[in-house]
């Protein structure tokens with residue numbers, strides 16, 4: 001699905017080809033402090049499927065607790081977060097922040113990651129999979145039993 005977006009002031013514009021099935025929210029504490037919100041809403045696309053159309057974003061290099069680094073790109077004029085990408089990992093993926101996408105109403109999250117640090121009021125409706133961390137570890141939904149019965 002083709003999407004296009006811009007920061008709040010319109011200085012940065014981009015387009016991307018995204019898989020709506022890959023839309024996720026991240027509840028990690030880095031995403032909370034960098035976004036200023038309870039979680040971050042994004043999708044990963046290969047470098048070749050992401051294109052800047054206008055403006056040059058500013059970069060902040062974030063070091064995670066694990067030591068992994070990523071570039072966080074934001075508008076130098078209005079500070080809207082736009083996307084992130086790895087520092088040296090190849091091939092690069094780009095993770096546009098979907099609050100900046102014009103088609104955001106059609107991009108409901110299918111996955112939640114880092115649920116262990118989710119704010120307990122921040123329930124995301126309808127996302128099928130929940131992970132505690134970034135690995136393939138499914139966290140049982142509230143009220144569901146876990147294990148053989």
Ligand SMILES: [Zn+2]
Pocket residue numbers: 007008009010011012075076077078079080
């Ligand atoms: Zn801007």
Ligand SMILES: [Zn+2]
Pocket residue numbers: 026027028029030031032040114
């Ligand atoms: Zn995160």
